[in-house]
Amino acid sequence: MEDTASQPSTRLQQLGRTLQSSWRSVVVGLPFFWLLLFFLIPFAIVLKISFAESLIASPPFSTLLQWGEDGALNLRILFDNFKFLAEDELYLNTYLNSLKVALISTIWCLLIGYPIAYAIVRSDPATKNVLLMLIILPFWTSFLLRVYAWMGLLADQGTINSFLIWLGIIDEPIRLLYSQFAVYIGIVYSYLPFMILPLYANMEKLDMSLHEAASDLGAKPITTFLTVTLPLTLPGIVAGSLLVFIPATGEYVIPDLLGGGNVLMIGNVLFNEFNSNHDWPVASAVAIVLLIVLVAPMMLYQRMQSRESAAH
Amino acid sequence: MQKKRSTFLFSMLCFGLAFLYVPIFILIIYSFNYSKLVPIWGGWSTRWYTKLFESPEVWEAVMLSLKIAFVNACFATLLGSLAGLALVRFGRFKGRTLFSGMISAPLVMPEVITGLSLLLLFITLSQLIGWPSARGFTTITIAHITFSMAYVAVIIQSRLSGMDESLEDAALDLGAKPFRVLLDITLPILAPGMLAGWLLAFTLSLDDLVIASFVTGPGSNTLPILIYSRIRLGLRPDINALATIMIVTVAIGVLLAAWIMWRQDKQRQRDRKLAAGDSLKHDLDD
Numbered sequence: 001m002e003d004t005a006s007q008p009s010t011r012l013q014q015l016g017r018t019l020q021s022s023w024r025s026v027v028v029g030l031p032f033f034w035l036l037l038f039f040l041i042p043f044a045i046v047l048k049i050s051f052a053e054s055l056i057a058s059p060p061f062s063t064l065l066q067w068g069e070d071g072a073l074n075l076r077i078l079f080d081n082f083k084f085l086a087e088d089e090l091y092l093n094t095y096l097n098s099l100k101v102a103l104i105s106t107i108w109c110l111l112i113g114y115p116i117a118y119a120i121v122r123s124d125p126a127t128k129n130v131l132l133m134l135i136i137l138p139f140w141t142s143f144l145l146r147v148y149a150w151m152g153l154l155a156d157q158g159t160i161n162s163f164l165i166w167l168g169i170i171d172e173p174i175r176l177l178y179s180q181f182a183v184y185i186g187i188v189y190s191y192l193p194f195m196i197l198p199l200y201a202n203m204e205k206l207d208m209s210l211h212e213a214a215s216d217l218g219a220k221p222i223t224t225f226l227t228v229t230l231p232l233t234l235p236g237i238v239a240g241s242l243l244v245f246i247p248a249t250g251e252y253v254i255p256d257l258l259g260g261g262n263v264l265m266i267g268n269v270l271f272n273e274f275n276s277n278h279d280w281p282v283a284s285a286v287a288i289v290l291l292i293v294l295v296a297p298m299m300l301y302q303r304m305q306s307r308e309s310a311a312h
Numbered sequence: 313m314q315k316k317r318s319t320f321l322f323s324m325l326c327f328g329l330a331f332l333y334v335p336i337f338i339l340i341i342y343s344f345n346y347s348k349l350v351p352i353w354g355g356w357s358t359r360w361y362t363k364l365f366e367s368p369e370v371w372e373a374v375m376l377s378l379k380i381a382f383v384n385a386c387f388a389t390l391l392g393s394l395a396g397l398a399l400v401r402f403g404r405f406k407g408r409t410l411f412s413g414m415i416s417a418p419l420v421m422p423e424v425i426t427g428l429s430l431l432l433l434f435i436t437l438s439q440l441i442g443w444p445s446a447r448g449f450t451t452i453t454i455a456h457i458t459f460s461m462a463y464v465a466v467i468i469q470s471r472l473s474g475m476d477e478s479l480e481d482a483a484l485d486l487g488a489k490p491f492r493v494l495l496d497i498t499l500p501i502l503a504p505g506m507l508a509g510w511l512l513a514f515t516l517s518l519d520d521l522v523i524a525s526f527v528t529g530p531g532s533n534t535l536p537i538l539i540y541s542r543i544r545l546g547l548r549p550d551i552n553a554l555a556t557i558m559i560v561t562v563a564i565g566v567l568l569a570a571w572i573m574w575r576q577d578k579q580r581q582r583d584r585k586l587a588a589g590d591s592l593k594h595d596l597d598d
Contacts, residue, residue: 023491024402024405026394027394027397027398027402028394028398028402028405028411030390030391030394031391031392031394031395031398031411031415031461031465032395032407032411032414034391034457034458034461035411035414035415035458036414038430038433038454038455038457038458039414039417039418039458040414041433042429042430042432042433043429045429045432045433045436046425046428046429046432049432112324112327112328112331113328115320115321115324115325115328116324116325116328118321119321119322119324119325120325122318122321129574131325133566133567133570134329134332134333135332136566137563137566137567138332138333138336140515140562140563140565140566141336141558141559141562141563142518142519142536142555142558142559142562143519143521144519144521144536144539144540145339145539145555145558145559146335146336148339148539148543148551148555149335149336149338149339149555150335151543151546151547152335152338152339152342152350152351152547152552153335153338155350155351155546155547157349157351157352158351159338159351162351189331189332189335192328192331192332193332196328242420246420246422247420247422247423249422250422250423250424250425251422252423252424252522253521253522253540256544257543257544267422267423267424267522270424270425270428271424271522274428274526280432283428284428284432287424287425287428287429290422290424290425291425294420294422298417298420298421301420302413302416302417302420305416306412
């Protein structure tokens with residue numbers, strides 16, 4: 001992106017320069033100011049409160065800057081909340097469980113999504129458009145309702161249990177809803193299109209003649225796949241995996257509706273800490289730690305995106 | 313061997329599509345169930361649809377959600393387009409790195425963090441300057457604009473970087489004023505991207521539960537908040553009916569939009585072919 005932006009044709013630079021006087025500052029200024037006020041400053045506030053102390057007051061936290069008894073301004077930064085998170089096993093386990101659930105779901109999305117993306121790329125143009133439409137369509141429908149659909153399928157008297165009983169495979173309903181299994185299903189189901197679309201975009205640019213060359217030269221399909229296809233589709237795999245892994249780690253709705261409190265994930269702990277326990281400083285600290293955990297994958301994704309648009 | 317592999321791919325494709333669509337179809341079928349207990353079939357009926365339309369709560373939530381989605385989509389399209397234009401066409405400017413970081417961060421930010429941070433901002437602001445005095449329509453709309461504009465900016469950026477700059481060049485060559493070029497050439501080319509961005513922003517807003525739950529106040533229930541509060545306690549036949557209406561509406565809308573775009577594409581291709589044929593004839597005449 002840096003590259004395309006830094007070298008537009010000279011005339012367009014002139015266009016930009018002429019607009020500079022007043023328009024330029026408006027064009028940059030409006031979105032810039034908006035993001036500063038509603039994106040950056042809120043983070044500063046979360047960071048600030050994460051260093052404060054929980055109080056029963058309104059607002060329920062202490063101020064960082066205080067006038068000391070000697071009349072000097074004291075900066076009080078408390079690491080208590082972070083120490084609390086580190087020492088309480090509940091939080092540590094929740095973070096680890098969130099990462100585990102997100103990771104396993106990402107692998108499942110990849111295993112299911114990869115052959116699907118590949119099949120779409122290989123189909124003829126007319127079918128391709130229809131298939132792509134079918135993959136994108138669920139993305140436009142309500143996320144909440146798609147999760148709700150699985151509540152009906154997985155319930156004790158739900159479709160899957162009734163079907164299995166009807167088949168005679170089981171005599172009594174098995175517990176599917178409100179379990180870790182249900183959470184996996186929900187995440188894989190909701191995020192599958194996010195895996196398929198980047199994979200498809202990547203595969204479509206591939207040169208299929210490499211494939212033919214490999215098999216012409218006598219490579220077995222599995223060898224061709226491992227030595228040609230897989231390395232070439234790695235950017236798509238990474239992009240798709242990040243698009244599933246990052247939101248899945250902080251997921252709130254799916255563990256709440258399908259896990260029913262039996263599956264602890266960090267999004268739920270944060271939500272409850274804030275809304276039920278009214279412990280703002282701890283909730284803020286939970287958010288900051290989640291952000292630190294996710295900052296590496298998030299930066300990786302952004303780097304990939306900007307390289308992608310630079311290649312355009 | 314080749315054949316075996318394509319059988320595998322074909323069955324994975326079928327499995328994938330079944331996985332995506334069967335749950336939705338079952339949800340729709342059960343919305344026509346007479347029984348009060350969702351999973352137990354009690355014969356066909358449309359009584360949950362009638363019941364749904366009688367509930368004023370649902371109507372209020374629908375109206376609030378649509379209002380928020382509309383205002384959000386307009387502002388997000390404006391701000392996102394400006395941001396995309398600035399990032400692609402302005403070269404380097406002061407604070408560009410911070411700007412591009414801030415514009416793309418909401419795309420990958422976990423919703424709980426965005427929600428929490430915006431709520432804390434609104435609370436801090438109301439203590440400092442007394443605004444916002446109550447949370448609801450305004451605060452939810454502001455929160456939605458903040459993440460929707462990022463999506464619009466991405467669409468506009470990709471549209472602008474794929475755009476043929478020679479058109480703007482030609483117009484400038486022929487003596488058009490830069491502002492005219494912006495209005496007459498850049499904007500029409502951007503229009504489909506802006507429309508796509510508007511639609512995406514609208515849908516994202518209608519869909520959001522987590523961020524809205526954080527920044528809403530008492531009495532302001534958007535549709536997802538209302539649905540969520542009902543299904544937390546289990547399955548509800550009226551929600552199946554509501555879900556069916558929403559899913560069918562969206563599906564028709566998306567398919568219609570896709571069809572219109574497909575037809576325009578066809579038309580454009582035909583025009584191009586005709587134009588090419590014309591110029592060929594001219595060449596021959598010469």
